[in-house]
Amino acid sequence: MDVDVVVLGSGLTESIAAAALSKAGFKVAHIDVNPYYGGDNASLTAEELVAWADERASDASSSSYVSAQRSKFTSISRSALPLPQSRQYSISLSPAVIPSVGPLIDALIASGVSRYGGFKLLEKVAIYIGPGSVKPVPGSKEDVFKSKDLSLLDKRRLMRFLMFAAGDFEGMKELEGKEDSPFTDFLRDVFSLGEETAAAIAYALAFCVSAQDPTLPSLQRIRKYLRSTGRYGPSSFLVGHYGGLGEIAQGFCRTAAVGGAAYILSHNISSVEPDQDGRKYRISLEGLDESLSCDLIISSPGYPSPESPSPAATDIATSSNHAIARAITVIDSPLSFSTPGASSDSAIDIPAAEEAGVQEEQTPSKQELDTALLVFPPSSLPGGSSQAAADVLVTGEGSMSAPKGKWILYLSLPLLEQTSESAEALLRPYLDATLGLVVPDPASSVPVQPLFSVFYIEHPESLAAAPSTGDASALSVLRPPPSSILISEQADSAAVNAEALFWKAVGALKAVGRRPKRRMDDGEDMGEEEVEVEGFWPPLDTLDDPLDDW
Amino acid sequence: MTSAGMIGSELEVIRGQTRCEVASRSKRANVMKSRIPTTYVHGVKRVRYSQEALEAKRRKEQAKLKEYLILNDDLLAKAYWGKEAFDLTTRMLNMNPEFYTAWNYRRNMLIHGIFPTRTPVEVNALLTDELSLTTALLKQHPKVYVIWNHRRWCLANVPDGPSHTDLDGWRQTNWNKELYVVEKMLDADARNFHAWNYRRYILAHMPAKRSAQSELVYTTRKIEANFSNFSAWHQRSKVLISLWETGQLDPRVSKEEEFELVKNAMYTDPSDQSVWIYHRWLIGAGEEFEVIQREIASIQELLDEQPDSKWCMESLVFYKRLVLRHHVQRLTATERGSLTQECIRLLSGLQEVDPSRRQRYKDLAWHTAAQQRM
Amino acid sequence: MSASTSTLLIPLHAKYVQSLGESKDDLMYHLTAHLRMNAIYWGLTALCTMNHKDALNREEMIEFVMSCWDDEAGGGFGAHPDHDAHIHSTLSAIQILIMQDALDRVDVDRVVKFILSLQQPSGVFAGDQWGEIDTRFLYCAVNALSLLGRLHELDVEKTVGYVRQCRNFDGGFGAVAGAESHAAMVFVCTATLAILDRLDEIDQEMLGWWLAERQVPSGGLNGRPEKLEDVCYSFWVLSAMAILKKVPWIDSDKLIAFILSAQDTDHGGIADRPGNQADVFHTHFGIAGLSLLGYPGLADLDPVYCMPARVIERMGLRKGWEGLPRKAS
Incomplete structure (x- = not known):
């Protein structure tokens, strides 16, 4: 099979990029060694999770992918099974x-x-304050209004900070010269916030890792989250339902497939190498006779690439x-x-009898x-x-x-x-x-x-392991950069990385003369037409038309 | 609403002008997107779609137009009454719930053609179906007057029953459900004045009344969810008046609690109008000299912490002028003079912080000075 | 946006209004049939305000209005031929006929009877025999009776009594007794009281404050506290301010800029907000607002009747309102 791009690994970043490339009109083949979508972002049943953990905890010799995974996931321990209804977990x-x-x-x-x-x-988001005791994080006007912990003056100061953080603070005098100073200091010095309030903001609103986290990115995260309130509630x-990012990655894979991408799961990769004339890559999979040929590879960590066909444990280094x-x-x-x-x-106690007539209040x-x-x-x-x-x-x-x-x-x-x-x-x-x-x-x-x-x-992915693109050969391999480790940022950073990856891929494919094509459905004339890549996502082909409800 | 559910592919968000909350648009706003000269729409963005999508849409629409016109002609002929004609109105109203003539036709059929041939049990069941139809339509079109009106009509026509000893049984069941539906509508859009008006109508007319106390609790919940929601404050003012007038709450104690609640909101966001309007209602005509003096002092403290607060300044002027008007006999000439001067000073500050309304502040300053001279 | 949005594109909007009747192949045209009479009134009034009254054919329009007469209902107009009579479409029909100087086509006695039959014991008016009540319908009734010269047949005390019940502590009015103040209802109640010479019912300083606070930082006006701005409130709010002679209490330049920014500079028409789909309703109320703000090149619009001031003056019905002086272009 001859395609434009082969994507190895179906983590969220790779899956978004695969979907975008497929929708743009490129031919994509998407491969994952695992029997499920999502790679290291997957959503698993409890049974699958046990198998996942045991495979990575054992010493049995195995594929290069699994040995890379063993370096990435260490110190694994688990309790004994059985867990009833284990298939009902994501x-x-x-x-x-x-x-x-x-x-x-x-x-x-x-x-x-x-x-x-x-x-x-x-x-809810809450902050731990002592045994058996947590406090809600006052992250909105309503929280501040309702809070019984804050004095009137604290309320005013906290709100002033939240309004500042929700606005265009870049270049404002409060921030000047303090962009890189520790965020907790900034909260204390500039907005006169008490220690407990400052901790709640830094760790449970900005999701800072430590007291050393710098001010500007923390403020930028808070702004994004403040602007997110109210959109859906x-x-x-x-x-995400059904385990979150893994399910979402799978959704992007499905969209890629609708756009014509080929999907191959559960197959180890036996070789990745340039073909005879060095113009394309040839990828062979265990158990499949036909090999894949492509112009560009997007390769997740742990997958072999032509430059380092068998990723060594030393790949996993600090980033x-x-x-x-x-x-x-x-x-x-x-x-x-x-x-x-x-x-x-x-404090709100609706008289139960009165509500009885009101269903499931x-x-x-x-x-x-x-x-x-x-x-x-x-x-x-x-x-x-x-x-x-x-x-x-x-x-x-x-x-x-x-x-x-x-x-x-x-x-x-x-x-x-x-x-x-x-x-x-x-x-x-x-x-x-x-x-x-x-x-x-x-x-x-x-x-x-x-x-x-x-x-x-x-353990984090190594950035150093990514081979440089654009070397002597015309061929290229792209490696998705690692996502943020912050629980609130991982999803967005995958999307940002995917878009960067998409544009790099488009550039690389253009450089070797590959053009995206879109299927034409012109009544009798079925064919393909070359199209231009106008954006990360093309306009949607179907309208969600409320008149369809007729 | 706890579950966000599916994310609509055109979900769009309009941001409030002054603060960071966001109101999601009603579904109604998404009705038409292409360039069709529509008569009356709100909040519909001009959107670009691919040529293919627009062409497909146009084809689909032509087919629908044909269907619609046939339906329309049949319906307006109003030649017959029967199941077929009744179903015709259902289809028509699903397409176009604002078509008031179709609702009228439907009600006429129910009253003159259908109800007389049915038992009360059947009539009650029919009206339950009617209510379900309008519930479904309201989810799509929460601001269409005639749908809300049809609900009122349904409720008014629920027959006595189920038994001689329980004549209000069906009615009570139906009216209770209404309260639930209207709460769902207010969960979806807490400012929908149709829903609030309907809520007041239900509360006033249901056979077994709910206590005003529980309505007060409801407004607390809505205000805690978003205190910019002036509709909830308005409702609170109406409920409190009834609680005070009926002696269920001691106005003095209750007012103090309200001042405390609203003070928390004032400190949290001094730029929110809803809060200041409610505060103005609490002060009322300002008969109680001590209360108005205390509130003036409290607003002054907030102004000291937030020196650019327009609403602090505006309210101080209003209350000081109220004192000058209603408690002038308690003031010495010097006090009168200095209150007047403070108002004029605040009004000139307001011209700076709120230039859009400069002329109003000028006019007020002129009046205040003129009154002092008198 | 192809053209500048700093001026009112009068010829383009006139063409837009003219084109509305030519879209009979569009589903939406038929889906809005229940508003047709109102739409024609909005379109015609907008054209009159832009001094392009002749852009629509007078005879056709009168024919259409008369074809909406609902004889069965005993004297009102529906929104469209074969639609039931309603007080709202009846008012629009009368307004159109007066603007076209064709009131002689109507059986005024029957219209008056129809309108008066809709008054409820509380003093409010229902929209039709089905009993939906609202201060909007009360205004429709008072406005129509005044235009027909038959106000003396109205129980004014009862009518004013209901308006008084709808007044709130903020100076504004709601749709029914107990309802929250809303700019559209403030307009209908204020205009009703103006027609009945009962503006003493209004706390004018308080209401003036409430109205002035409708202006948001974008320059547009909203209809209630902490809501989004919308071009149609340019009229609801401004008309009440004009009746109270308080238009200078808001920033007219910013409001003009906001209304102009909501124009569709490609196809004509004005939308509720910049970037949105234009429609004849917002086109009319946007232009009406501009007229009250003294925008150059427009005719005066009477804020009480929402009709050309010249027409109202000729009938001797003008009340003491004040817009901003007309600017030189």
């Missing part, structure tokens, strides 16, 4: 919340992929990103973020959380990190990721320094503190035990 390898305004949502809408996916609003963030200790835990009791006695929600007790995010600032937890903030994403039945009555907890702790401790040892204090927020079952005196847990450390 567990994400890259837990993420998606800002309602940003490059990923833009890409979902412009590509039409949005129609394949559903989303749930993140219900009161929260800035969406959580700008930190390693992250991760835990995935399943529980069967819900969490609650309402602090005993200080709940502002309970959502009683605003909202004790139980379905989809929420908890942030541990540095030093907030004995035995926890004194440098880095950790976060816990909770997803339940409402995000279609777990069966009824079950919740998945995703713990993430960036590792700012080398450590010899295991993932489990690093995260155990956070897990215990989180379980301390479980709504107690009045019928049981036994403390909550997770049904299932996996711990591991995820």
Whole structure:
């Protein structure tokens, strides 16, 4: 098969790029070694997750892809099975919340992929302040208005900051010369905010990793999140149904396939090499007779490329990103973020009898959380990190990721320094503190035990491993840059990287004389016509016409 | 609404002018996108689509036009009453729910042709179907007067039943459902005045009344969700008046709580009009000298923290002029003079911070000075 | 945008209004049949304000209006032939006939009877026999009776009594008793009181404040606090301000710029906001607003009746309103 571009690996960045190239009119073949879409962003059933963990934890000799994965994912431990209803879970390898305004949502809408996916609003973001106790993060005018923790003057100052952060602050005098100084200092010095408020803003609004995070990017993130509120509801963030990014990656793959891309899963790659005259690449897959020929390769980390046919463990080196200790835990009791006695929600008490006639009036007790995010600032937890903030994403039945009555907890702790401790040892204090927020079952005196847990450390991709393009040969291999490790930024950075990758690919393909073609449907005359690439996404071919509802 | 659901492929967001909240557009606004000279539309963006898409749309539309015109002629002939004609109105109204003549025709058929031949159970079931139809239409067209009006008509026609001992049973069931529907509509758009008017209508007319207290709680919830929502503050003012007048709440205590609530909003966002208008309502004619003095002091404190606040200045002028008008006998000539001077100073500050309304501030300054001379 | 948006493109808008009747192949044309009578009134008034009254054929228009007479209903006009009579289309029909100097075609007694039959015990008017009530219908009734010279048949106290019930503490008026103040209802109530010479019912300083606060930083006007601006409020708000003689209380230059920025400079017409689809409703109310702001080259529009001032003056109905003086072009 002869195509314009072969994409190796179906992580979110690669899948978006594949969809855009396919829609632009290029012939694309998209390959993943795994039996599922999404690569390191995949959403897996509990069974698949166990297989995933065991394969990476074992020493059995295996493909080059798996050995690269073993360097990327270390310190893996898991609890024993069985987990009942294990196929009803969609567990994400890259837990993420998606800002309602940003490059990923833009890409979902412009590509039409949005129609394949559903989303749930993140219900709450809270900050951990001590055993059994959390506080909501006042991230909006309404939160500030309702807060019982803030004095009138604090309210005014916090709002002044939020208005500043929502505006065009670049070049304003408050920021001048402080763009790179630590954000927490900026909050204290410029906006006279107290320590607790500043911590909530830095770690649970800007999702800073540490107290050293610089001011300007933190402000830019906050601005994006503030502008996201209200688009789909009161929260800035969406959580994708069925495990989030993996499902979204699959949606882009589906759109690529609709545009004519070929998909091959579950096949190892036996060789990637230039053909005889050095004008094209030839890719052979295990178990397939026909090889693929292409002008351009987009190759995810861990996949062989012609320059380094078998990626070595040394590829995995330090980059700008930190390693992250991760835990995935399943529980069967819900969490609650309402602090005993200080709940502002309970102030609203609708007389139950009066509402009886009103069907399923959502009683605003909202004790139980379905989809929420908890942030541990540095030093907030004995035995926890004194440098880095950790976060816990909770997803339940409402995000279609777990069966009824079950919740998945995703713990993430960036590792700012080398450590010899295991993932489990690093995260155990956070897990215990989180379980301390479980709504107690009045019928049981036994403390909550997770049904299932996996711990591991995820190492960052190496930037250095990306071969340079545009060397002597006319052939090119592109490698997608790594995504942000911030839970709130990963999705958008994948979309940004995908667009950059798309334009590089378009440039490289143009350079070798490849032109995009679009199928023409002119009544009798079926053919192909060369087209120009006008944008990341072409106009949608079908209108969502409300008159279709007739 | 907790679930964001699918993201519409044309979902678009209009940003408020002054602050960071965002109101999502109603679906109604998406009705037409291509260049068709429409008569009456709001918020429809001029959008470019691919040639293929537009051509496909045009073809589809021609087919629909044909269908529509046949339907239209049949309907306006109004030649017969029967199931066929009734279904015709259903199809027509699904296409064009603003077609008031089709609603009239439908109601005439129900009243004169259908109801007389049915049992009360059947009539009640028919009206439940009518309500379901309008619920579906309102989701698409939340601001169409005639749909809301048809709901009122349905409710007014619910028969007595289900039994002699429970004559209001059906009515109560239906009216309770209405409250639920209208809350959903206000969840979707908390400023929809059709929905608010309908809500007041339901609350006033339902057979077993809900307490005004629970309506107060509802407005608290709406205000906590977004205190720019003046519709909720307005409703709150109406509910409180009824609670005070019926003695269910002590006006003195209750007013103090309201001042506290609104003060939190004033400090959170001093530029939000809704809050200041509500505060003005709370002060009312300003009979209570101590209250108005205390509020003036409190606004002055906020102005000290936020020296460019137009609404602090504007409200100070209003309340100080109120004092000059209603409590002049409590003031010495010097106090009168200095209050007047403060107003004039604030009004000249307002001309700076709010130049669009400069002439109004000039006029007020002139009047204030003239009154002092009198 | 191909042309400049800093001036009102009068010939283009006149052509746009003219073209509206020529789109009978479009579905939307038929989907809006229930507004046709109003649309013709909007279009004709806009043309009169732009001094292009003759752009539409007088005879055809009168024929159309008369073909909407609903004899069964006992004396009103529907929005379209075979549509039921309604007070809103009836007012539009009368306004059109008066602008075309063709009121002699109507059986005025029956129209008056139809209108008066719609008054409810509370004093408000229903739109038709189905009983939807609203201060808009009350205005339709008072305006039409005044234009027909039959105000003396109206129970003025009862009518004013209902308007008073709709007044709020902010000085504004709502659609029904208890409803939130809304600029469109402020217009209909203020204009009603002006026609009935009862402006003493209004707290003019308070309402003037509320109206002046409708202007948002873009220069446009909104209809309620903390809502988005929209070209049609240029008329709802401004008409009430003109009746209270308080138009100078807002920034007219910014409002003019906002209305002009909502023009479709390619095909003509004005939209609710810049970049949106134009329609005849916003075209009319945008131009009406510009007329009250003294925009050069336009005819005076009477804010009480929303008709050409010349017509109202000739009938001896002019009230004491004030727009901004007409600017020299």
